[in-house]
Amino acid sequence: LAKTTQPISMDSYEGQEVNITCSHNNIATNDYITWYQQFPSQGPRFIIQGYKTKVTNEVASLFIPADRKSSTLSLPRVSLSDTAVYYCLVGRTMAAGNKLTFGGGTRVLVKP
Amino acid sequence: EAQVTQNPRYLITVTGKKLTVTCSQNMNHEYMSWYRQDPGLGLRQIYYSMNVEVTDKGDVPEGYKVSRKEKRNFPLILESPSPNQTSLYFCASSGRLAGIQETQYFGPGTRLLVL
Numbered sequence: 001l002a003k004t005t006q007p008i009s010m011d012s013y014e015g016q017e018v019n020i021t022c023s024h025n026n027i028a029t030n031d032y033i034t035w036y037q038q039f040p041s042q043g044p045r046f047i048i049q050g051y052k053t054k055v056t057n058e059v060a061s062l063f064i065p066a067d068r069k070s071s072t073l074s075l076p077r078v079s080l081s082d083t084a085v086y087y088c089l090v091g092r093t094m095a096a097g098n099k100l101t102f103g104g105g106t107r108v109l110v111k112p
Numbered sequence: 113e114a115q116v117t118q119n120p121r122y123l124i125t126v127t128g129k130k131l132t133v134t135c136s137q138n139m140n141h142e143y144m145s146w147y148r149q150d151p152g153l154g155l156r157q158i159y160y161s162m163n164v165e166v167t168d169k170g171d172v173p174e175g176y177k178v179s180r181k182e183k184r185n186f187p188l189i190l191e192s193p194s195p196n197q198t199s200l201y202f203c204a205s206s207g208r209l210a211g212i213q214e215t216q217y218f219g220p221g222t223r224l225l226v227l
Contacts, residue, residue: 043218
């Protein structure tokens with residue numbers, strides 16, 4: 001299983017862009033990179049998933065360099081409601097099993 | 113509405129009293145998992161199931177049992193709960209699209225206190 005490393009916490013201000021980098025040096029060829037968001041006492045919620053290059057949806061962008069040993073989640077123009085813990089996961093397809101490991105996550109605090 | 117439901121949401125029990133936390137999903141997902149979340153330890157997978165009657169251990173299976181008799185349900189059983197199983201539990205489900213893992217949908221969580 002690919003182990004992930006993320007910063008423990010980050011502070012930001014409303015309207016700013018937040019970038020969270022996740023390291024996954026031993027990512028395997030079949031692994032996808034997925035990011036989840038979790039608010040206190042709630043289950044994690046999917047944000048974005050990618051394999052390589054750049055993926056963008058209505059919530060965030062995910063940048064993955066060619067070597068795929070890291071990835072960066074970008075949250076544009078954050079608001080107070082974006083205060084949450086963000087998890088980076090690296091895992092294989094379901095056919096190879098479903099052992100996904102959540103790391104410690106990055107606690108993002110958005111200030112007024 | 114697509115969702116994962118868990119019951120009960122809150123439970124206080126005593127050591128050794130068997131309990132079951134139910135989990136149900138209405139998305140016809142093949143894959144279901146149970147996680148526990150503890151302060152400072154993040155989310156840890158307890159058991160997962162790739163389909164009906166197919167289950168396997170996650171990272172912290174000791175003290176837990178699961179069953180998958182129907183596709184929509186995946187109950188978590190604590191035969192003899194102990195205080196170290198006091199935690200916040202999440203059930204999750206996901207489907208598969210062209211062999212690629214789809215996103216996991218998480219339930220609202222069950223907060224368990226074992227006295």
